[in-house]
Amino acid sequence: MKVFLAVLFTVLGLSLVLLLNMKLGQAPPLGKFLDPFHGFWANAESASPGDKETGLDVPGLTGKVTVVFDDKMIPHIFAGNDHDVYFAQGYITAKDRLWQMDFQTRFASGRLSEVVGNKAVELDRFQRRMGMTYGAEQMIKEVAKYPRLKAVMEAYRDGINAYIHSLKPGDYPIEFKILDYKPEDWQVLNTGLLLKLMSATLAGGSNEFYMSNILAKFGPDITRDLFPDYPGLEDPIIPKGTPWNFKPVSIPQVPKSYSAIATAGIRTKELEEGIGSNNWAISGKKSASGYPILANDPHLDLTLPAIWYQLQLSAPGLNVYGVSIPGSPCVVIGYNKDVAWGVTNVGSDVLDWYQVNFRDTKKDAYFYDNAWKPTRRRIEHIAIRGGKQLDDTVIYTHQGPVVYLDNQKPAFAKAANIPSGHALRWIAHEPSADIWAFYLLNRAKNYDDYRKAITWFAAPAQNFAFASATNDIAITPNGRFPLKWREQGKFLMDGSKPENDWQGWIPTEQNPTVKNPPRGFISSANQSPADQSYPYYLSWEFHSYDRARRINSRLAVMEHATVDSIRALQNDTYSILAENILPVLLKSLEPGRLSGEAKAAYSIMAGWNKQYDAGEKGASIFELWHNTLARMTWDEFLDAEHPMRFPPRERLVRMLRDEPLSPWFDDKNTPAKETSRKIIRKSFAFTIDSLARKLGPIGDKWEWGRVKGSHVPHLAAIPGFGSATLFAGGGKNIVNALSESNGPSWRMIVALGKPNKGYGVFPGGESGNPGSFYYDNMIETWAGGKLNELLFLQSPTETNKRIIKRILLTNH
Structure with missing residues (x-):
């Protein structure tokens, strides 16, 4: 009997051990998850930073790097060369945001099925079929042409991987433990995917499906009356009457053969209200200091971990502060000792759908320009956790991927937005080297440097606001804009006619821009970039006039403005x-x-x-x-x-x-x-x-x-990892554009002068660890409409009461 009981308890014990280490449905293996040394308990962090001075051996560096942390645990990275500053940026960003970076790139590339199994297959197919990875690959091919940019991206990649290789399973961020998978080495392609994800967010909507049905039902006169090519209440970004000091290239005329194609039963991803932003700058003649003040608050779907990562980067020829995209090098929005800049979305029409006429059911040829042209096929290999790999074939024409063929669409919400049998022409598929724009902006000293830098930025097109300590202000709706005839892309188009293709590109130097306008300020709130005298067609519709009109009316009467004046306008709730x-x-x-x-x-x-x-x-x-x-x-x-x-x-x-x-x-x-x-x-x-x-x-x-009911949800909607409900004002079409879970993802004000002073906050914290004090420690400040003064250090040895920790990174 004793032997039987001993065997029984042994079998039960082994079964329990096996059970606790198996993944059951949505739950992680409980044994691993509850392990006090390696499970979720290991992710708890104290608000105390630990030792104030410490060192760390990091293979891959070429010299010493000092990382100074302030009282918000924001890193200030000081390095001796470009390689080390971007290597350290990658390393430190991964230390705080590794799971976020991994999850977002898996989402963008269509690789979530590798983690969560069959439930994500249709999402993965959708992302692949939209050409997200294809677009990122085109970007990386372009980057390879520029050795300095390639070196920056590789240094950033190597820094991320140095951190990943330093981890043991117990060190993994908690979401890896919940979802029971481990991080993989970072690739330069991943950075490209993150930028393409921004294009999908900011330049991935369209209205031509709806508009084609409206035209078919109501006819051209009613359609033109209700949906005019230029809004009647507009106050454009470039002030009305600004002269265009260039000779336009030949502008395409509306083809006589043009006719829209009505499409039944398609509910598309409509251009969304609320996916916008504000930025503006006042000249020194409007400020109390006599220097410009610049403000920016990009509006995005809010998440925890926070969308942005705040930091300072310093190396020879570089000392910049602002926010970056976790997974991408450089500062995207910020300032240095000479200039400041901020961005809002342009919303130009850079996504069009073309009906494809295939020769037969083989679909190996399509009709174009009175001839049959060969299609090409791209096979997407989708690995599925717990299942067989899916090989999905996507057909491409010269215009782009035919996202879904007739009778091919699954019962999946995102797929319902796509017209069957149509090819997608999208700016996100074009080669670009966008990161070089930020590399140069981070080092800019004046207006000319700003203008040179932004010519490198292709998509998603942004309104780049600028201010300098030498009292210049400017704004440029900038990106790579297709050369189109008027209304091109307002409706679905016949893909067989060459005249319906994009006809080239608007010369970058002829993008709308203004410097030091007489009114003493520049601004944008996603409204029309220019008045109707601008010779090129960018789109027929931009965001509604509300925010722009309120901002401009306030700025027009503003005198002796201070940072508090500007902050009050960022928090304005007037309708x-x-x-x-x-x-x-x-x-x-x-x-x-x-x-x-x-x-x-x-x-x-x-x-x-x-x-x-x-x-x-x-x-x-x-x-x-x-x-x-x-x-x-x-x-x-x-x-x-x-x-x-x-x-x-x-x-x-x-x-x-x-x-x-x-x-x-x-x-x-x-x-x-x-x-x-x-x-x-x-x-x-x-x-x-x-x-x-x-x-x-x-x-x-x-x-x-x-x-x-405003709140900040977790990126993967994991219960308990989002914020509480926030009792806060604002709304979609208000200057303070906080809606339910979309709104100002980063508020920044920079008072230019001697020296420049920055203020900013985002809804979250620097850490991506829900067990950290620094995960959401800035939400209350943000929700209350307040800003933190930004600590802009000039050297790694500078003393300041806000400094709480220093780490010396070396490669022994």
């Missing part, structure tokens, strides 16, 4: 849309006939200050009211079989103010003829009823900060 239409809306209601919640809501709206502050109930009511009003007005565009989009917001603004009898206000499903007044009343009643049903009687739950 230009409400200013434009709320008086019309309220005038259309009959308060004497209202009762209960509707009467109380009317009183709130009549006294509302048009601010989207967290405690404002009026903002909650107005937001839903406007959205409901738009949906009721444009009900003709709600067609399940032929998906369409609503006209631009400003078209409804003009109708409410100037066209109250517009037939678009009439509900064709009722015998009566509705005007704007009736639709306004109906939408108001619906709004108040909806809010009351959801939130109860008017009270604290109606406050905008509670209705909006």
Whole structure:
């Protein structure tokens, strides 16, 4: 019996050990995960930095590197040469953000199935079929032409790998343990993938599917009226009337054969509101100091770990502070002792779809320019954890990948956005050497250096704002813009006609730009880059006028400005849309006939200050009211079989103010003829009823900060690793553009002078470890609209009370 019990307990013990080290469904192997020495317990970190002075042996360096950490654990890297400064940047960034870098490159390249198995196969296929890896490969081929840039990227790669090779399994970031996989060596290609991921985020949407269906249903006159080629309320980035001091190249004319192709049943990735940004600079004549002040806050989908990594890089000829993309060398947004710069998205039309006519079911040839041209095939090998490798063949024409063939699309949300049998022409597939732009900007000393640097940046096109300590300010909507005829890409196109192809490129030196405008400021908020006198076509639609108009109106009257003046504008929550239409809306209601919640809501709206502050109930009511009003007005565009989009917001603004009898206000499903007044009343009643049903009687739950529910989610949506709900103001079309989980991903203000002083914050922390104090320690400051003063050191031995740690990296 004793022997039997001994054997039984041995078998049970071995079974338990085996069970604890097996991956069960979504859960990691519990034995490994709960191991107190190597599991998730090993990822807990103290707020204390440990020894204030320490050394570390790092193979691969050519000399000594000093890394100084301030009280936010932001690294200030001092090296003796380019190789070592970028090697150390890679090493230190990986130390804080390794899993984030790994996950984002796997997502971009279509390799998540290697980690999570079959559930990610269709996502991986989608990324491969969109040509993400293909585009990154084109970029790396271009980089190889420039030895100095290639050396920078390889040094950065080697630094990351030096850190990876120093790790033991117990040191892996916690997400590797939860998902039960290990980091692999970094490749230069991975950096290219991250930049292509930015293109997918900022230049990967389109409207031509919707527009083709609108044209087919309503005809050209109505389409042109509702969707004009240039907005009526625009205040462009380059001030109206700015002369163009160049002779344009030959501009393509609209081909006589042009006709749009309607596409049924396709719901596309529409260009999103909220994926925008703000930047501006005032000249010294508007500031209290007599020097320029520059501000930037790029709006992106927020995540933990934070999107950006804050740092300082110093080497001979280089001393720069700002934020980088984890996984890519150099500083993307920042300043040095001479200049500062910031970026916003241009939103030009750099993605088009072409209908392909294949010769037969073999699809080895397609019709183009009155002849059959050979297709080419790219085989994507998708490894699947726990399953067989999938070999997926993608057909390419000269225009790009045919993302999905007819009857090939899976039941997958992203795939539903793609028109079957269409080739994709996309700027992200073009060769480029974008990182060299930031390499040069980091070292820029003046306006001429700025102009030279940005010519290297191709995509996603950005509005580069600039200011210098010598009192220059400038802005340039910059990127590689295709040379197009007007409206090209507004609708789906016939891929067989050469005249529908991109016709070359707008010369970089002829991109819109302005230096030291008489008004004393430059700004951008994703609106039109230029007025209609600019000779080239960039797109027919940019972001709505709201933020740009508010920013420009505030800057125009600003005098003796300080950093606090600029910070207040970054946190501005005033709604230009409400200013434009709320008086019309309220005038259309009959308060004497209202009762209960509707009467109380009317009183709130009549006294509302048009601010989207967290405690404002009026903002909650107005937001839903406007959205409901738009949906009721444009009900003709709600067609399940032929998906369409609503006209631009400003078209409804003009109708409410100037066209109250517009037939678009009439509900064709009722015998009566509705005007704007009736639709306004109906939408108001619906709004108040909806809010009351959801939130109860008017009270604290109606406050905008509670209705909006802003938060910062974890990158992989792992429960408990995101932020708490934030009681904060702002909104998509407000200067402070914080919506639910999209908003200012980095707020920066640089006061130029002697010396330059920087201020900044992002929603997160430097560490990517949820067990670290420095994972989310800056969220409260950010949510409160405050900024941290940035510590811009001049030497590694400089003393400052904010310095908490120094590490000497050497290669013994």
